[in-house]
Amino acid sequence: KAAGFAAEATAFQRPVLLPEDLHQILDLGINLVHVSHPSDVVLLEDMARSRGCCLRISLRVANESPRLSLLGFMSRRLGLSPGDALAAARSVVSSSHLRLTGINFYVGTQQRSPAGFARAFRSAMALAARIYAELGTPVEEVNLGGGIPSTSLYRATPLDLVFGRQPRGIPDVATARLEAFCRSLSELFVQAARRAGLATRPGLAAEPGRSVAGNAGVLITRVRAIKGNWAFLDASRNYLAESPLLLKRKVVCAARPMERTTRTYHLSGATLNTTDVMDFRRRLPPLEVGDALALADAGAYSLARASRYAGLAPAAYLVGRDGVIRIIRPAETVRELGGARIPV
Numbered sequence: 001k002a003a004g005f006a007a008e009a010t011a012f013q014r015p016v017l018l019p020e021d022l023h024q025i026l027d028l029g030i031n032l033v034h035v036s037h038p039s040d041v042v043l044l045e046d047m048a049r050s051r052g053c054c055l056r057i058s059l060r061v062a063n064e065s066p067r068l069s070l071l072g073f074m075s076r077r078l079g080l081s082p083g084d085a086l087a088a089a090r091s092v093v094s095s096s097h098l099r100l101t102g103i104n105f106y107v108g109t110q111q112r113s114p115a116g117f118a119r120a121f122r123s124a125m126a127l128a129a130r131i132y133a134e135l136g137t138p139v140e141e142v143n144l145g146g147g148i149p150s151t152s153l154y155r156a157t158p159l160d161l162v163f164g165r166q167p168r169g170i171p172d173v174a175t176a177r178l179e180a181f182c183r184s185l186s187e188l189f190v191q192a193a194r195r196a197g198l199a200t201r202p203g204l205a206a207e208p209g210r211s212v213a214g215n216a217g218v219l220i221t222r223v224r225a226i227k228g229n230w231a232f233l234d235a236s237r238n239y240l241a242e243s244p245l246l247l248k249r250k251v252v253c254a255a256r257p258m259e260r261t262t263r264t265y266h267l268s269g270a271t272l273n274t275t276d277v278m279d280f281r282r283r284l285p286p287l288e289v290g291d292a293l294a295l296a297d298a299g300a301y302s303l304a305r306a307s308r309y310a311g312l313a314p315a316a317y318l319v320g321r322d323g324v325i326r327i328i329r330p331a332e333t334v335r336e337l338g339g340a341r342i343p344v
């Protein structure tokens with residue numbers, strides 16, 4: 001609400017729905033809820049009945065794609081099977097307090113190509129067709145969740161890890177690529193609707209995360225020490241929390257020509273802790289202590305996920321359209337860290 005999103009354009013999604021959370025979101029005027037378990041429908045029906053309101057329901061279907069990557073595996077952990085989704089649709093349609101609005105899924109973050117959504121589109125459309133055939137209710141919306149990639153991030157494959165392969169040049173930020181990606185997505189979506197024989201095509205909705213916020217942030221850090229192939233930075237993974245084994249970002253040395261990447265470095269955070277390794281085997285120009293490095297794609301899942309295990313939150317700056325850099329959040333201080341404690 002504070003960020004300016006209208007309650008009616010917001011969907012509530014949690015792996016486990018709890019009455020206390022639902023009361024809060026209903027009080028805020030949010031009335032679209034994603035259902036990922038058959039028992040959710042019973043709870044929502046009871047809630048809507050007791051409050052005398054009508055709730056819109058979107059069915060979260062499980063991701064069926066048999067991808068070998070760890071991220072693909074993780075993205076299959078939540079959602080209804082096709083059989084459970086149809087049963088849930090029956091219960092929703094038979095309730096006078098619930099309205100079936102959509103089908104949603106999540107194929108996993110940072111998809112490499114629009115084709116990664118094709119199977120999920122086909123399954124969603126097949127389900128929509130069955131719901132229409134059996135219950136006479138058209139599905140208004142298919143929500144693909146996230147997964148539209150940030151164009152400054154590379155998703156590593158298991159083979160990259162096994163053979164220590166490096167991404168061949170992470171593409172530069174290019175809006176045109178993102179537009180092309182989304183155009184292909186909409187073509188795949190239309191094809192899937194046509195194949196399923198749907199008379200009325202549902203709308204396509206998305207909840208983009210990385211593709212919107214990833215490129216918006218850059219982490220600036222300095223080299224504090226160099227020991228062999230290791231460069232130790234004054235940044236830490238506590239505010240760029242993603243695993244370098246899964247996702248790779250562009251690293252640029254501000255003061256040195258990036259055409260001369262003659263050295264390979266492992267980048268470590270300030271603690272040297274195992275989980276504080278920020279990257280492996282980066283080709284960079286020869287570095288010196290004091291060099292500034294820019295780590296791209298620090299806008300998504302960074303400060304919002306930051307922990308304090310390896311240091312305090314850094315200052316955040318905004319580069320204005322006028323080129324002026326303004327501080328928008330001061331760095332956290334030790335005093336603030338201690339201040340939150342209750343004296344005993």
Ligand SMILES: Cc1ncc(COP(=O)(O)O)c(C=O)c1O
Nearest residue numbers: 109110145146147207208209210
């Ligand atoms: C349901 C849902 N929608 C959207 C997103 C945003 O995903 P991404 O940053 O990959 O676009 C997520 C991320 O976990 C999600 O779980």
